[in-house]
Amino acid sequence: SQTIHQWPATLVQPVGSPLSLECTVEGTSNPNLYWYRQAAGRGLQLLFYSVGIGQISSEVPQNLSASRPQDRQFILSSKKLLLSDSGFYLCAWSVRGFVYTFGSGTRLTVV
Amino acid sequence: TQLLEQSPQFLSIQEGENLTVYCNSSSVFSSLQWYRQEPGEGPVLLVTVVTGGEVKKLKRLTFQFGDARKDSSLHITAAQPGDTGLYLCAGDDAGGTSYGKLTFGQGTILTVHP
Numbered sequence: 001s002q003t004i005h006q007w008p009a010t011l012v013q014p015v016g017s018p019l020s021l022e023c024t025v026e027g028t029s030n031p032n033l034y035w036y037r038q039a040a041g042r043g044l045q046l047l048f049y050s051v052g053i054g055q056i057s058s059e060v061p062q063n064l065s066a067s068r069p070q071d072r073q074f075i076l077s078s079k080k081l082l083l084s085d086s087g088f089y090l091c092a093w094s095v096r097g098f099v100y101t102f103g104s105g106t107r108l109t110v111v
Numbered sequence: 112t113q114l115l116e117q118s119p120q121f122l123s124i125q126e127g128e129n130l131t132v133y134c135n136s137s138s139v140f141s142s143l144q145w146y147r148q149e150p151g152e153g154p155v156l157l158v159t160v161v162t163g164g165e166v167k168k169l170k171r172l173t174f175q176f177g178d179a180r181k182d183s184s185l186h187i188t189a190a191q192p193g194d195t196g197l198y199l200c201a202g203d204d205a206g207g208t209s210y211g212k213l214t215f216g217q218g219t220i221l222t223v224h225p
Contacts, residue, residue, distance in 0.1 A: 006153075032211050043117070043199055043215035044154070051210060059212070090153050094211040100144065102153030 003027060006091045006103030013110055019064075019078040021106050023091030026072065031093040033074040035066055038088040038105075050074060086110045113138040117200055117216025125224050127189050132198055132219045135182040140202035143176055143183045144213070148197040190223045197221075 003026045013019060025031055032051050036044040046059045048066035056066050063082050067075045074091055091103040116135045124130055134143070142161040146154035158167050160176035160183060167174045171194075173186040187194055197220050201213040 034211075034213075041197060041218060041220055043115075043217045044201075044213070045215070046212055049210060049212055057210075092153075100156055100211065100213070102146075102155070105151070105153050107151070 004091065004093055004101055004103045006106060008106060009104065010107045011109070013081050013108065015083055015110055016080045019076070019081050019085070019108070021076040021089055021091075021108075023074045023076075023103055024072055025074075025093045028072070028093065028095060030071060031095055033068060034092040034094070035074065035076050036090045036092060036102075038090060040088070044090060048076070081110045083110050113140070113202060113204065113214045115200055115202055115214055115216040117219055119219060120217060121220050121222075123222045123224070124190055126191055128223075130187050130190055130221070132185040132200075132221075133182070134184065134200035134202075134216050136202065137181065138202070139180050140204070140214075141180075142203045143180070144201045144203070145174055145183070145185055146199040146201065148199060148218075150197075154197075154199055187221075190221075192223045192225050195221055195223050 006023045034049045035047045037047055038044045048058055050056050050068045053068055053071055064078050086109050089106045094100045118133050142159055144159045145157045147157055148154040158174045163178045163180045165176045171188045175184045197218050199218045200216040204212050
């Protein structure tokens with residue numbers, strides 16, 4: 001069966017520190033991978049998506065970057081965090097953009 | 112840019128009542144999905160509708176996709192406290208690609224009181 005792992009679940013980081021959030025998918029090959037950010041109790045905003053290894057598309061200009069070093073691994077990074085980077089980050093995968101599964105999310109608080 | 116307007120933003124009702132959540136857009140979507148999310152968890156897919164005019168039922172939940180594929184609704188019959196959560200609609204871009212980029216509505220926070 002297909003599963004998606006996202007970690008850590010919570011993270012508190014000081015302003016200016018680096019960030020690395022990791023997401024891995026099991027049980028599928030060549031998935032589309034996504035990073036979303038969610039404000040408290042609201043909808044999700046697409047940050048990045050990837051249709052293959054090394055292929056990253058950014059949806060909004062920001063202080064974050066994404067990488068896909070392996071087929072089923074998606075990483076969200078920042079060199080220097082800002083207060084405005086706080087939020088709930090969700091990784092997701094889909095096959096041909098149709099069936100969609102989300103990870104359990106990472107609550108990031110920048111202090 | 113595609114936008115989805117979801118309403119109402121908040122809904123507080125008593126157990127046993129019926130409710131409807133709406134999702135509207137001026138854009139056409141190739142498919143529309145509904146999710147339910149618990150606090151601190153990722154959204155869980157409830158249903159995907161792909162055909163204009165399509166109606167899908169999931170126990171007490173009824174989902175409808177508009178004929179023009181620009182709007183959708185979620186109707187819950189005889190709501191229960193276990194239905195409490197954040198409900199999200201999301202549209203898949205109609206560009207004919209397989210990228211699966213979703214545009215989300217703002218969400219509806221539903222609270223069902225016993």
